[in-house]
Amino acid sequence: MISQRAAALAPSETLKISALAKELQRAGKSVISLSAGEPDFKTPAHICEAAKKAIDDGHHGYTLNTGTVELRQAIVNKLQRENNLTFAPDEIVVSNGAKQSVGFSLLAVVDKGDEVIIPAPFWVSYPEMVKLAQGTPVIVRTAFENDFKLTPAQLRETLTENTKVLILCSPSNPTGSCYTAEELAALGEVLKDYPNVIVLSDEIYEYITFDGKHVSMLEVAPFLKNRFILVNGFSKGFAMTGWRLGWLASTKEIAGAVAKIQSQETSGPSTISQKAGEVALNSDLSSIQEMLEAFRTRRDYMFEALNAIEGVRCFKPGGAFYAFPDVSHYLGRTSPDGKTIENSTDLCMYLIEAVGLALVPGDAFGEPNGVRLSYSTDMESLKEGVKRLETGLKSLKA
Secondary structure (H helix, E strand, O other): OOOHHHHHOOOOHHHHHHHHHHHHHHOOOOOEEOOOOOOOOOOOHHHHHHHHHHHHOOOOOOOOOOOOHHHHHHHHHHHHHHHOOOOOHHHEEEEOOHHHHHHHHHHHHOOOOOEEEEEEOOOOHHHHHHHHOOOEEEEEEOOHHHOOOOOHHHHHHHOOOOEEEEEEEOOOOOOOOOOOHHHHHHHHHHHOOOOOOEEEEEOOOOOOEOOOOOOOHHHHOHHHHHHEEEEEEOOOOOOOHHHOOEEEEOOHHHHHHHHHHHHHHOOOOOHHHHHHHHHHHHOOHHHHHHHHHHHHHHHHHHHHHHHOOOOOEOOOOOEOOEEOOEOHHHOOOEOOOOOEOOOHHHHHHHHHHHOOEEOEEHHHHOOOOEEEEEOOOOHHHHHHHHHHHHHHHHOOEO
């Protein structure tokens, strides 16, 4: 009854775990969920006020498919002001979330048989989006010792005549890793020998960085300008997940192709959200500093607490709000009821059932030795979550 396309797609593992946690909570079970992928802060008040004003002022109709002129200009100004990148308004497409920007970009540039390089650990939707575009995901497993970042050698070994796109995400979901300017420049040097490869740079966590300013690959490799898709949005940095507002910047040709797809699939995003987004970008970033500092404090706590658990290794994330520890020490062990923990999925199912702790297995992100913990929750919950993690791991038998 359903299409082969739909049947071939895997459901989102992060949403699956979150749904299970909520189901157990409704049943009366105590569950600490560290699986969320959204800030636990409210959208700043001045952004909310802008949306209320937009409603009161009668901005109730459709906008241009690619977004309002004012919002696209605000994005152009932001890119110039904060990233030293020059784009024109007709090279910007505003979408119903950054996720849509990624998906429609792949539909716009990938043909059947095209290879798309995806470093692992990766955000769960990347490979499925590539499949939906009839491309071939090429997964490159990166190393814990390198904070799970793609190296120039790995990139060169993986590139072929069929490579169409390289997807990068920095700061990273799920690891929190941030590429340095030097690392991005080195990857760019490799791509000089492959002039037809497009870079899709997912920078949705740009404002949540702890150790220096965010760097876009295009800043240090400007020669990529005619084959670069920069995706960003409002959900993470401005705590606007439910507003469903994202955007991309690319060449006029690619932006036009994305806009054509968007015009047939969804049209432009909410007018009210766009008015709020315009104010968000035209204001200073002082309103999100409290959120950033809270994430930094939690990051530091998680780094220390996770590494204090016997057999657990975790590097210090440079951004986003995730920790991605290596828990391979506990794989292959046996639960008290005699079940073997074969992989990180088994481990996460055991933890939620045995100690009421919801994490996302590394298997979902292409890294079987890890698990993702979100520290987008209060410190009390984080401390209880780490306590439950240690209890659950110690109960496993070698």
